[in-house]
Amino acid sequence: MVNLTDELSIAIAELDGDKVMALVKERLQAGVKPLEIVKKLQDGMTRVGELFETGEFFLSELINCGEIMKGAMAELEPILAGGGQGYRGNIVIGTVKGDIHDLGKNIVVMLLKGTGYNVIDLGVDVAPERFIEAVKENNAPLLALSVLLTSCLDSMKEAVTKVKESGLDVKVLIGGPIIDDNFREYCGADFSSNIASEGVKIAEKVFA
Amino acid sequence: MAKETVSKNTFKNLPPGVCVPWEQKAKELGEIKGDPEIIKNQWEQLDAFAYMYLWWWVQR
Amino acid sequence: MADDKLKLYEERKKRFLAAMNLEKPDKVPVRLSLSEFVAKHAGYTLQEIYYDLEKNIDSINKLLTDFDLDAITGAPSLWWAGLHDAVGAKYLKFAGRELDPNTQFQYHEEAYMLPEDYDAFIENPTEWILNTFLPRLHEELSEPGSYRANLSLIKGAAGMAMQQGMNKKAWATWAAEYGGVPAFTAMSKAPFDTLADTLRGLTGIMLDLYQRPEKVKAALEVLIPHNIFYGMATSGGEMEFPLFMPLHRGSFPFLNPKQWAEFYWPSLKQVIEAFWSKGKRTLFFAEGNWTPYLESIAELPEKSIVFHVDMTDMAQAKKILGGRFCLSGNVPNMMLAYGKPEEVRDYVKRLIDEYAGDGGFIIDAAAVIQGDAREENIRAIIETAREYGVY
Numbered sequence A: 001m002v003n004l005t006d007e008l009s010i011a012i013a014e015l016d017g018d019k020v021m022a023l024v025k026e027r028l029q030a031g032v033k034p035l036e037i038v039k040k041l042q043d044g045m046t047r048v049g050e051l052f053e054t055g056e057f058f059l060s061e062l063i064n065c066g067e068i069m070k071g072a073m074a075e076l077e078p079i080l081a082g083g084g085q086g087y088r089g090n091i092v093i094g095t096v097k098g099d100i101h102d103l104g105k106n107i108v109v110m111l112l113k114g115t116g117y118n119v120i121d122l123g124v125d126v127a128p129e130r131f132i133e134a135v136k137e138n139n140a141p142l143l144a145l146s147v148l149l150t151s152c153l154d155s156m157k158e159a160v161t162k163v164k165e166s167g168l169d170v171k172v173l174i175g176g177p178i179i180d181d182n183f184r185e186y187c188g189a190d191f192s193s194n195i196a197s198e199g200v201k202i203a204e205k206v207f208a
Numbered sequence B: 001m002a003k004e005t006v007s008k009n010t011f012k013n014l015p016p017g018v019c020v021p022w023e024q025k026a027k028e029l030g031e032i033k034g035d036p037e038i039i040k041n042q043w044e045q046l047d048a049f050a051y052m053y054l055w056w057w058v059q060r
Numbered sequence C: 001m002a003d004d005k006l007k008l009y010e011e012r013k014k015r016f017l018a019a020m021n022l023e024k025p026d027k028v029p030v031r032l033s034l035s036e037f038v039a040k041h042a043g044y045t046l047q048e049i050y051y052d053l054e055k056n057i058d059s060i061n062k063l064l065t066d067f068d069l070d071a072i073t074g075a076p077s078l079w080w081a082g083l084h085d086a087v088g089a090k091y092l093k094f095a096g097r098e099l100d101p102n103t104q105f106q107y108h109e110e111a112y113m114l115p116e117d118y119d120a121f122i123e124n125p126t127e128w129i130l131n132t133f134l135p136r137l138h139e140e141l142s143e144p145g146s147y148r149a150n151l152s153l154i155k156g157a158a159g160m161a162m163q164q165g166m167n168k169k170a171w172a173t174w175a176a177e178y179g180g181v182p183a184f185t186a187m188s189k190a191p192f193d194t195l196a197d198t199l200r201g202l203t204g205i206m207l208d209l210y211q212r213p214e215k216v217k218a219a220l221e222v223l224i225p226h227n228i229f230y231g232m233a234t235s236g237g238e239m240e241f242p243l244f245m246p247l248h249r250g251s252f253p254f255l256n257p258k259q260w261a262e263f264y265w266p267s268l269k270q271v272i273e274a275f276w277s278k279g280k281r282t283l284f285f286a287e288g289n290w291t292p293y294l295e296s297i298a299e300l301p302e303k304s305i306v307f308h309v310d311m312t313d314m315a316q317a318k319k320i321l322g323g324r325f326c327l328s329g330n331v332p333n334m335m336l337a338y339g340k341p342e343e344v345r346d347y348v349k350r351l352i353d354e355y356a357g358d359g360g361f362i363i364d365a366a367a368v369i370q371g372d373a374r375e376e377n378i379r380a381i382i383e384t385a386r387e388y389g390v391y
């Protein structure tokens, strides 16, 4: 578990929204580089993700943290020089066609962002073609798919198949509460997991 | 979103099943020549139907 | 009612009620929460059952002809898409219009209630629904008082009455001609879910818990009598069968234990106890995992609920709730869609061996059964329960 020492990281891990906003503004005025501030925020968010995995935090804390982060990023993004730089790589993610559940996927997004990836989140009910386009456009080495409805498992398979057929050089990670190894094989995906933090470990491998 | 403003309520603290209370309607009707119970009964039934329609969109 | 069908109806009803009363029926009852599967089986597209009330109802005739079920949950689509179009309801998307003709409907969740609405809601929710909520939810009502807006109210209310009238007639037919028994005859929600599902939305409610907890509590307090009334009104005086309560935001890991105990449970408990005091039992349809909350749920009056197991630990549920409430569940939906009949058979046998021994158990799938379930697997559930589930 990360050991937080920075005041801003601690404030976000403690879900103190007012303090986070005050510190972000204060540091910007003091001339701290926006990217450095983002890094501190990410450290705090990673901690929140860990606390969720160990069962100390629940969705209510995660969503609250996500909103605080959104507020802070709204301050920072306009001044972040050109975006892109400083990221460890691009990852495309989305919930497959026919399925609109996104809470689990949003956690994965948060953790990936927290570890420094540029995450292109296509949202829910995403058709295979849109995944292919986004992977191409962003030259992403990793595509992550989420599904909750058993009735959309075939939609997941279709997405994986089409991505593989497109010949793109991209690894596919599938996830969701009902996903297991059998299903990974059935779909032809490279990785699978039903734990959000596993997604980060898998990304580490892909981007190693 | 279409409508951002909150409109003011005409009534406060109405019990469930009621949109416009019979007491209010009775005042507006003034003198009732026959049996008020019959009229009240029908008023309340249709009022409860309207209530159920409104809550139907919330209880799902 | 033909004599043989009447006999069948009575037999099934007796079996179903006995289990809910913690008695040993002749066999373990089978109640399946079937939705889109029914359309597929009857050869209808999803567009047809969402849009055409008659086909929605007719699909159950076919189901009842082909499967021996002790209780059924009714027509596969709860919603009439045509009525949604008539009012321009924004929060559902249906097959055949925005979606391909054979896809599952979709929710479009949004905060249709804003933080500044709390006071008006608390003061008079019914009036707030009509004046503020519906104009946001219904495209056709976006300019209240206009021609289109007035029409949408007429069509909406008439549509509800039409749909309810047809359903009522359908239930009478299913009973008389097929011996079909209802799994439930009323519906209501946990006050927290009412607020969190359609009104504030998930993000909204989660932030409210931190930013305006007192308003949330006041709103829940206001909702209690409304949710009780709604349940009793939808039951139409029928008291033998349970009331359906799909439970959403109280599952693990949505709220932390403190929030659950403070915001979710007290108002829900009051609603369920009120139903029970009037003689109406609740089908506690616990979607997801409720294992951490079983001890609290055990506080409810004996027999006042049927506890449905989706992803809750069944062994824990039996240990903590068994002998107090009837349990139902939990054949995995993944198995119904991708497994083999032998696997289903083994699973059902194990459920019967481990959980049905002293009565008070109903066989069902874990979650709602959609179009992906295979017919041979549905048959395997029923056949195994019939052969192996004899007391």
Ligand code: B12
Pocket: A059, A098, A099, A100, A101, A102, A103, A104, A105, A107, A108, A144, A145, A146, A147, A148, A149, A150, A151, A173, A174, A175, A176, A177, A178, A192, A193, A194, A195, A196, A197, A198, A199, C104, C105, C106, C107, C109, C202, C248, C249, C251, C253, C287, C288, C289, C310, C333, C366, C367, C368, C369, C370
């Ligand atoms: C919340 C919810 C909804 C919300 C969704 C809100 C939203 N914005 O997501 C609403 C109300 C809109 C909804 C709608 C429906 N739902 Co729903 N819903 C749920 C519920 C209660 C919780 C799901 C959830 O968010 N869990 C919390 C998150 C954090 O967990 P998670 O998704 O598993 O994610 C974790 C892991 O799986 C993993 N993970 C997830 N994705 C990924 C991806 C990667 C790459 C990785 C590495 C990891 C990973 O990380 C997360 C954290 O560890 C479940 C029941 C339950 N309690 O599980 C039903 C459930 C999933 N829904 C169900 C159904 C049937 C529906 C509906 C069809 C309508 C209905 N009849 O209820 C519609 C679907 C419409 C559609 N076309 O999709 C069924 C599915 C049954 C089945 N056969 O598959 C369930 C199981 C309920 C039930 N018991 O019947 N639902």
